[in-house]
Amino acid sequence: MLSRRALLSQPALSAALAAAGGLAGTGYAIAVEPHRVRVAAYRPDLPGWPAGTRLRIAVLTDFHAHPRCMGEAAIAAVVARTNALMPDLTVLLGDYGSQDRGGVPVETVAGLLRGLSAPLGVHAIQGNHDWGDDRAARRRGHGPTRTERALRAAGLPVLENAAVPLDAAAGLWLAGIESEEVPGAPRDPRALDRHRLAVLARILAPVPPGDRVILLAHEPDLFAAGLDPRVALTLSGHTHGGQVRLLGFAPWIPSRYGTRYAQGHVVEGGRHLIVSAGLGAHFVAGVPLRLGAPPEIVVVDLGGSDATA
Template sequence: MLQGAGVVSLSGISTGAYATGIEPFRQVVTRYAIRPNPAAPWPAGLRLRIAVLTDIHACDPWMSLERIAGIVAATNALQADLVVLVGDFMVGQRYVTRIIPAAEWAPVLGGLAAPLGVHAVLGNHDWWEDPDALRRGGGPTASGTELTRNGIRVLSNEAVPLATRAGPVWLAGLEDQLALLPVRRRTGRGRLGLHDLAATLKAVPDGAPMILLAHEPDIFAQVPARVALTLSGHTHGGQVRLFGWSPVVPSRYPGRYAYGHVRERSDLVISGGLGLSIAPIRLGVPPEIVVVELGAEAVA
């Protein structure tokens, strides 16, 4: 019995050491090949390679400036047509040795490059860690200001056309769905988020191909079939994922929008992200750069 207990104890210690000391610093590239739903307009023959970065949570020692620079280099090496950043650049936990301010991490991300540009939306922690923006109940935020200053277009309930060889493809970006949650908890009133899906979609001409960026995936339950692809983060894949199951998922639909490719009326990809939130642990869901080949033959 003592020998068995010892084995179990050592196993638990080794797993914990891996989950805090190794997996959070790993980095993988996860690829999806998606043919848009027939209900979504998409130019015949057009194939876009999209690199997706999300949930960086800049801080020492978990996501240092040097590590962010390595992510930028790895992303550029993928030669994507488009690079998108889907929010949560700011730290999301207390177990850090230094919070890295936006004025330091944004210039590093400014090294990202792609023919169709580099675009971003904000996440909940970009609001929650910005007391001035919370007090105002609106922007500008430190994250948004510094990203813009370093050449990255930040979309807030708006859309822009991308000039592809097959004509314009619209990129729409939704403002965060939980932006004002700390204020609401404190006062008991007011809005939860600053998102406006109807206004965001209205900015795209009828019948035009469209990609949507939304930090939290829950909005996908309301996304119409005309959107070819929605890209999200936020969940970190549960940050602990065992045999395809995550015990804790920050979503109203934890069994529905936890991680990976989801097809309903249209297509959603939820990235497991790169950094850490709440606790410094990752197990079964290593930090990832996501690459989506949109317009490609779907993977069986």
Template structure:
């Protein structure tokens, strides 16, 4: 029989363990850890002489206490140290969480991206928070304050647009999709700014193509013409244990929650992101440290 002292000791141990895990999920993982998540792939049809290193930053959610501007600067410096050919920004640059959070305006966050250094440039897309956190844009169903911040900072946005880049060994197309959840109509109902057919139509030759999409749910519609789709939005579920995320903001659940997904020869990489959101809960990260994604692509 377990003694009263043993029961109390067990309860105290459980409380200490719970407090330790809570501190880790609230403070250590989201605020102190930063990892580089590397992928290497050779998609079918990628020209043999073309090599490309991409660094991808997703879901920064700048704001206090979790993502101060000093932390964004640290991320910029760590990204530059990877010597990427191209840097892409996958959306959600600010946070409006009600959990003790002080929002940092886009005009203070976006200019820091000018410090990113890559020979092929830095390109961004917008995420749902750029639209959801701008009441005027929601009413007008138009451009956001984030659009203005990118224009003033001279960091190019790709919104249903494409640009042809000269990578090592040959040209590569970079496509950026408009956000799929831009305007809220009610509970789980949205009007997107995405135009996948119109974006694909801007590719005018057979050079390999890469698509940036904030939400990964577009992936089933992406044709084989696209060598790689890069996405964010899910934060890897923010809590991930044994390869499973209990809650994922995707219609497909864990199918596109995190990591490298290959379907019908098509490649998708979903970043675990850098910041946190509470979404009505405590903004923890557990098993999904903030990450810079780096992708090396070459042909065979």
């Protein structure tokens, strides 16, 4: 995975940022798009989905909370908009705090997210920055991270390599897998895939063979490894939709697979993945820039035909 330093050294991104400079000069890419949160809606038709079971899931991810982009008022507004969508289940997919100076403390973020409400609960996982930016947890080689402590203190369950039943009668489960950035995870891509599939197998051990699982995975790359057939749907973030997209082209996406899992609904081999572009932004050249990849609340309606809005 490219670091942000490597990102800024990429010629393609430098050219894209130069092209974006004209728009940024008008304030659009800095002052408008990063704050124009849209609702992206999906209705995937999942194979083997329990007949008669309808489920609405709200997906929030990649807050990177900072007063200049996804500050406290913006998070509060996202919470209110999400609740107004009346989801049955709300999931949080990681990267809550900002990596830039002056960010909103993760404890404050967690306190705001405590306002989320859904009949089947609000469940969280952690992202790469929740682990990678926590020096104390990395020195220890294990959690809990500062983020996990903040979420749990706010009453938000954290699915760190765990699965919980959502609807026992329908045989429906929710599972969350750790980020690729946990201490001790292999760096070699093939070894990393083997490691994560082994972790997933342990997570799914209590799930009966005929049941269906919704998997929360911050990074989408695991989807390419060939998941357990019990996983009906994978929900991911991490990519920011590219964060800068010009004429559909994203010069940098933090994935081994480039644009393959950049954003939206992906179907491969009958398996379904939905990737959110997230809410916040990394600072690029000192500004929280988004261009052609607006922040979004994702809503997934299950139990109907496939359509995207």
